[in-house]
Amino acid sequence: MSIATAVPTATETVLAVDGLRKIYDEGTDHANMAIDTVSFEVDKGEFVCIVGPSGAGKTTLLRCISGLASPSAGTVAFEGRPLSGVPEQLGLVFQDYSRSLYPWFTNGDNVALPLSARGMPRAERAARVAETLEAVGLGHVAKKYPWELSGGMQQRVAIARALSYRPELLLMDEPFASVDAQTRFDLEDLILKVRRELGITVVLVTHDIDEAIYLGDRIVVLSKNPSVVREIVEVQFGSERSQVETRSSPEFLELRNHLLSLVMPKDV
Amino acid sequence: MTRVTTSLVPTVRPRRAKSGLRRLGQVLTPVWLPLLLIAVWWFATANSTSPFFPPLGDILVDTWNQWVVFGAWTNAVVSVRNLLIGYVFGTLIGIIGGSLLWRLRYLRVAMNPIIYFLYVLPAPALLPAMIAIFGIGDMRQIALIALGSIWPTLLNTLDGMRGVDTVKFDTAKALRLGGWRTYFRLVLPGAGPQIAAGLRASLTVGIVLMVVSEMVAANSGIGFFILQAQAEFAIKKMWTGILVLALIGTVLNYLFVFVERRALRWYYRSRALGSS
Numbered sequence: 001m002s003i004a005t006a007v008p009t010a011t012e013t014v015l016a017v018d019g020l021r022k023i024y025d026e027g028t029d030h031a032n033m034a035i036d037t038v039s040f041e042v043d044k045g046e047f048v049c050i051v052g053p054s055g056a057g058k059t060t061l062l063r064c065i066s067g068l069a070s071p072s073a074g075t076v077a078f079e080g081r082p083l084s085g086v087p088e089q090l091g092l093v094f095q096d097y098s099r100s101l102y103p104w105f106t107n108g109d110n111v112a113l114p115l116s117a118r119g120m121p122r123a124e125r126a127a128r129v130a131e132t133l134e135a136v137g138l139g140h141v142a143k144k145y146p147w148e149l150s151g152g153m154q155q156r157v158a159i160a161r162a163l164s165y166r167p168e169l170l171l172m173d174e175p176f177a178s179v180d181a182q183t184r185f186d187l188e189d190l191i192l193k194v195r196r197e198l199g200i201t202v203v204l205v206t207h208d209i210d211e212a213i214y215l216g217d218r219i220v221v222l223s224k225n226p227s228v229v230r231e232i233v234e235v236q237f238g239s240e241r242s243q244v245e246t247r248s249s250p251e252f253l254e255l256r257n258h259l260l261s262l263v264m265p266k267d268v
Numbered sequence: 269m270t271r272v273t274t275s276l277v278p279t280v281r282p283r284r285a286k287s288g289l290r291r292l293g294q295v296l297t298p299v300w301l302p303l304l305l306i307a308v309w310w311f312a313t314a315n316s317t318s319p320f321f322p323p324l325g326d327i328l329v330d331t332w333n334q335w336v337v338f339g340a341w342t343n344a345v346v347s348v349r350n351l352l353i354g355y356v357f358g359t360l361i362g363i364i365g366g367s368l369l370w371r372l373r374y375l376r377v378a379m380n381p382i383i384y385f386l387y388v389l390p391a392p393a394l395l396p397a398m399i400a401i402f403g404i405g406d407m408r409q410i411a412l413i414a415l416g417s418i419w420p421t422l423l424n425t426l427d428g429m430r431g432v433d434t435v436k437f438d439t440a441k442a443l444r445l446g447g448w449r450t451y452f453r454l455v456l457p458g459a460g461p462q463i464a465a466g467l468r469a470s471l472t473v474g475i476v477l478m479v480v481s482e483m484v485a486a487n488s489g490i491g492f493f494i495l496q497a498q499a500e501f502a503i504k505k506m507w508t509g510i511l512v513l514a515l516i517g518t519v520l521n522y523l524f525v526f527v528e529r530r531a532l533r534w535y536y537r538s539r540a541l542g543s544s
Contacts (some may be wrong), residue, residue: 068438085441092442097433104534113453114443147302147538161443 014169014201015042015065022060026072031157034060036226037074042169047195047202048090048214052222052264058205061227066092079168091162091200097154101146101161107133108142111161118129118165132164135156136190137196137233152183156190163194164187170195172204176211185243196239209259214241221262223268230262323506333507339492344406344512347489351478351520359421359470361414363463366425367451376426387423391416391473392480399485410479418475424466428459443488461535464528471524475517481540490516505542 022035034057039060042048052058063069065076067086078087084090094100101110108129115125127210136156155175168198173190176184186265188211206212212219219233235255237246246252310324334340369376369383391412402408432455440450454464482491494509529536 063438066442068441071424086444088444092434092439092443094439096435099433100439102439102454102457104460105453113445117443117445118450145534145538147534147541161395 001108004204012044012046013041014046014079014205016077017041017065017074017227018077018078020061020064020071020076021073022057022064022069023072033226035064035071038220038222038227038229039074040220040229041043042201042203044168044201045199047204047217048213049216049218050197050203050205050218051207051212051218051259051263052220053224054231055208056222056224057227058207059173062171062203066090066171068092074189075229088165089168091167091170092168093155093158093162093172095154095177096160097146097151097178100158101154103145103147106143106145107138107149107157110146110157111142111164112164114161114165126209132160134149135163135194136160136234152179152187155179155187157189159187160195163198163200166198167200169201169203172202174202174206177207184211189243191215192239192241207261209256210247213259214243219259221259233259233262284374319501319503322461322507327504327507330504331511334505334508335512343488343490344516346406347478347482347491348516350409350489351413351474354410354478355417355471355474357410358414358474359385359467361468362418362421362466363425365418365457366422366463367429369422369426370429370455383419383422387419387531391477395481395484398481404485404487409478409486413474413477417474418486420469420473421463421466424462424469428466429455431462432458460532464532468478468495468524468528471520475520479513 018039020035020038021033024032038061040048050061060069064071065083067076067078067090068084071085076083078090078094078252081087087094088176102113103111103188111129111132112125126139129207130139130143133139136159138153138156141149141153141157145159149157155178159175175191176187178186191202192215194200202215204212204215216235219235221230222228222231223230233255239261306324313321313323314325316323335344371378394415395412396409398412402411436454436458437450440454445453478489479491479494482489483495486492490509490513494506494513497503497505497509
């Protein structure tokens with residue numbers, strides 16, 4: 001694949017997961033292995049989706065690669081450095097926006113939260129908040145509270161909050177699982193647009209195979225508990241995709257069949 | 269559709285049509301019972317000759333005379349000042365102590381039995397000890413009020429902070445808020461509704477302790493006034509003290525609710541939206 005030393009920046013690895021294993025309650029009699037061994041790499045500018053059947057330890061994996069949880073074995077390196085806590089250049093979007101947004105702050109203050117934590121001056125902060133909310137199509141809600149918005153809009157605020165400090169890598173944990181189907185398509189397209197405009201690297205965890213194909217450049221398919229990587233599938237749709245055409249193309253359907261057979265093996 | 273009955277099935281009222289009559293009803297609903305009770309009190313005692321239950325009209329006149337004309341209002345000022353100082357100290361200790369116990373698990377485990385021991389101990393029982401330590405005077409009153417108002421706030425603070433959603437803590441870590449920012453932007457506001465409940469319970473305890481502490485070995489305050497009047501067999505005067513006390517308690521409670529509704533507007537408004 002990569003002809004080494006040609007252009008080093010072209011295939012810069014943002015995230016390297018090597019032999020990651022996670023056992024809960026390790027050493028006790030109810031020890032539970034969520035992840036057996038998982039290894040993969042994410043290059044700069046790439047969109048990688050992680051799919052797997054329910055209970056495949058997807059959220060556990062995301063917690064480990066984001067630095068929220070520490071792995072039992074193996075290493076996770078972000079831009080070449082091993083993780084100790086959540087890196088500064090990482091944005092995280094959780095599934096449940098109603099639990100991750102702070103209801104006592106307005107949307108603008110929610111988005112400003114990581115900025116003030118990074119010591120950004122007040123004036124610059126206000127401009128950045130407005131700009132980021134604008135980028136997710138919510139220019140008019142800075143003074144409102146999250147609970148005054150619909151579910152899809154709340155998740156947009158959460159995405160804006162994760163993008164406000166311009167992270168290198170955006171990690172998303174089932175970000176569209178709690179919204180209705182129409183909103184889901186809108187948010188998927190929003191993420192593709194944001195990614196095109198900001199040139200950001202994205203890792204998205206989902207249980208939805210169609211979503212993974214529609215969004216991803218590569219798809220990491222996990223087995224069920226305890227997880228191993230079954231296959232890493234390349235998706236060749238480029239950066240311009242459309243909900244109607246892409247999803248009905250023969251390549252899409254072929255990939256879909258292939259992934260389904262991986263996620264739901266008949267011999268088990 | 270045929271209508272089954274007219275009296276048993278509640279009909280849907282038109283939403284917009286807010287007549288003047290309904291608005292009047294909205295105002296009257298919360299006040300009609302107190303007004304009725306006052307009227308009953310007024311008429312039942314109007315011709316009373318019992319020394320224990322003087323006519324309400326006489327009590328009101330005497331309240332004006334005692335508290336405004338004869339200058340007993342200084343007692344109320346002393347009481348309220350002691351209450352506020354003791355309350356602020358006690359609840360501050362409660363919030364800070366509750367936060368420390370939330371943060372330091374070992375301290376929490378170690379302190380747990382002691383806290384519950386002090387919590388169930390009726391604060392007035394400490395009055396003799398307080399007199400021995402602080403002597404007679406405002407300091408003792410303040411100390412007792414502070415001591416009593418610590419516990420409801422402390423326990424509610426701890427409980428509220430422990431109940432803050434784990435996803436919100438993950439979010440704080442992901443946003444790299446850091447320790448103090450996490451405390452002031454997440455933990456404190458997140459526990460806010462329950463801290464407010466604790467503060468309110470502390471206020472009630474504080475008012476009780478204010479009166480009780482003034483009834484034992486004191487020389488000023490509303491409690492002192494009430495007890496003094498009773499000892500002089502000036503029953504009407506005693507009633508005026510009770511009336512003023514009730515008035516102060518009500519005002520303080522309304523004031524508290526007023527401030528709370530403003531501070532926790534996000535909470536009440538989001539709940540109102542969620543339930544509709």
